[in-house]
Amino acid sequence: MADVNLLTPGRIDGFDTKNRMMMAPMTRSRALAKGVPSELAIEYYAQRASAGLIITEGIAPCAVGLGYARTPAIENAEQVAAWKKITDAVHAKGGRIFAQFMHVGRIAHPANRYTTEPPISPSAVKAAGQMWTDTLQMQDMPAPRALDIKEIPGVIEDYAKATKNAIAAGFDGVELHSASGYLPMQFLSSNTNLRSDAYGGSAANRIRFVVEALDAMGKAAGSPSKVGIKISPAMPFNDIQDANPVETYTTLVKAIGNMGLAYLHVLQSAPEPSYFAMLRPLFKGPFAAGGGFTKDSGNAMLASGGADFIVYGKLFTSNPDLPVRFEKSAELVAFDANTFYTPGAEGYTTFKSL
Numbered sequence: 001m002a003d004v005n006l007l008t009p010g011r012i013d014g015f016d017t018k019n020r021m022m023m024a025p026m027t028r029s030r031a032l033a034k035g036v037p038s039e040l041a042i043e044y045y046a047q048r049a050s051a052g053l054i055i056t057e058g059i060a061p062c063a064v065g066l067g068y069a070r071t072p073a074i075e076n077a078e079q080v081a082a083w084k085k086i087t088d089a090v091h092a093k094g095g096r097i098f099a100q101f102m103h104v105g106r107i108a109h110p111a112n113r114y115t116t117e118p119p120i121s122p123s124a125v126k127a128a129g130q131m132w133t134d135t136l137q138m139q140d141m142p143a144p145r146a147l148d149i150k151e152i153p154g155v156i157e158d159y160a161k162a163t164k165n166a167i168a169a170g171f172d173g174v175e176l177h178s179a180s181g182y183l184p185m186q187f188l189s190s191n192t193n194l195r196s197d198a199y200g201g202s203a204a205n206r207i208r209f210v211v212e213a214l215d216a217m218g219k220a221a222g223s224p225s226k227v228g229i230k231i232s233p234a235m236p237f238n239d240i241q242d243a244n245p246v247e248t249y250t251t252l253v254k255a256i257g258n259m260g261l262a263y264l265h266v267l268q269s270a271p272e273p274s275y276f277a278m279l280r281p282l283f284k285g286p287f288a289a290g291g292g293f294t295k296d297s298g299n300a301m302l303a304s305g306g307a308d309f310i311v312y313g314k315l316f317t318s319n320p321d322l323p324v325r326f327e328k329s330a331e332l333v334a335f336d337a338n339t340f341y342t343p344g345a346e347g348y349t350t351f352k353s354l
C-alpha cells in the first residue's frame with residue numbers, strides 16, 4: 001500500500017472520495033435556539049468541501065439527547081430544512097457529508113435544553129465536572145435518570161428517526177457518536193453502566209445498545225453502508241472509565257466488523273496500547289484513524305496500511321482547504337481555541353482558503 005497517501009481517492013459506501021482525509025466531527029456552538037443550525041453553518045461547511053468526507057458537529061438525534069449550549073438537533077421539520085441548505089451547499093461544491101449523531105446522555109444541563117425532560121443514562125451516575133451555560137455560566141451537571149429496560153427500544157428508535165431525517169436532509173450518511181463519554185459510551189463503560197440486565201455487566205451486554213443502534217440506523221438509512229461509528233477507547237473525557245477497554249472494544253468491533261458499515265472511526269487519545277493496530281484487523285471495511293495527526297504522520301499511517309482514512313479536527317478549523325494546502329505544501333494557519341465555541345462568525349467562517 002506504499003502508493004496510498006492523503007491525496008489518493010478513497011471509497012465509502014460505493015462513492016469515491018476526493019482524498020483520504022476526513023474532517024472530524026466538531027461541536028462549534030453556533031446553532032440557534034431550539035437546535036436549529038444557523039445560516040453561518042452553510043458557509044462554514046461549504047468552505048470545507050475539499051475534505052474527502054465531512055463529518056458534522058455532534059447533532060442531537062432527539063431533544064433529550066441535546067446537552068450543550070447552542071448545539072443543533074435533527075428531530076423536526078425546521079431543523080431538517082436548515083440542514084438541507086447545508087448539505088446542498090456542500091454537494092454544490094462536490095463535497096460529501098455525514099451527520100454525526102451525538103446523544104449526550106448524562107452530559108447535559110437543563111439550561112442548555114429545549115425540553116424539560118431530565119437527562120438519561122444507563123444508570124443514575126452523576127458526571128463529575130461542570131458545563132458551560134449561557135444563562136448561568138459554569139454549572140454542575142445533574143444526576144441523570146436511569147433508563148428502564150422497556151424504554152431502550154424508544155431511544156434506539158430516536159436514532160432511527162434521526163437517520164431518516166438526515167437522509168431527507170440530503171446527508172450522504174450518518175455517524176453514531178460512540179466516543180467521548182456520551183450515551184453510547186455510557187453503555188459501553190463500567191463506571192457509568194451499573195445495570196444487571198441484558199444491557200449491563202459483561203462486555204457482550206454492554207455493547208448491546210451500540211449494536212442495536214447501528215442496526216436500526218442501517219435499516220432506517222436503507223443500508224448499513226451509510227452508517228459509520230466513532231469510538232474513543234480508554235479516553236477519560238467526561239468522567240468516563242472502563243475497567244477493561246481492550247476487552248470491551250475488541251468485543252464491540254468483532255460484533256460490528258461484518259455488518260457492512262460505512263467505516264469505523266477510531267480516536268486514539270494515548271500512545272499505548274495502539275487501538276488502531278488492535279482493532280483494524282477486526283473490522284472488514286474502511287478504517288479511519290484520528291487524534292493529533294499531521295500531514296507526515298497521516299501519510300505514514302496510510303502508507304503502512306494502518307488505516308484507509310485519516311481524520312483531521314483542529315487543523316480543519318483554521319485551514320478550511322486543508323487538502324489543498326497539503327497538496328501545495330502550503331503554510332498552515334494555527335488554530336484558535338478561543339473561538340472554538342463562541343457565537344458568531346469570528347473564528348468560524350473567517351479563516352479563508354488559499
Ligand SMILES: Cc1cc2nc3c(=O)[nH]c(=O)nc-3n(C[C@H](O)[C@H](O)[C@H](O)COP(=O)(O)O)c2cc1C
Binds near residue numbers: 025102180291314315
Ligand atoms: C472544537 C472541537 C469540538 C469537538 N467536537 C466533537 C464532536 O462534536 N464530536 C466528536 O466526535 N468529536 C469532537 N471533537 C473531537 C474531534 O472530532 C477529534 O477527534 C479530536 O479533535 C482529535 O483530532 P485532532 O487532533 O485532529 O484535532 C471535537 C474537537 C474539537 C477541537
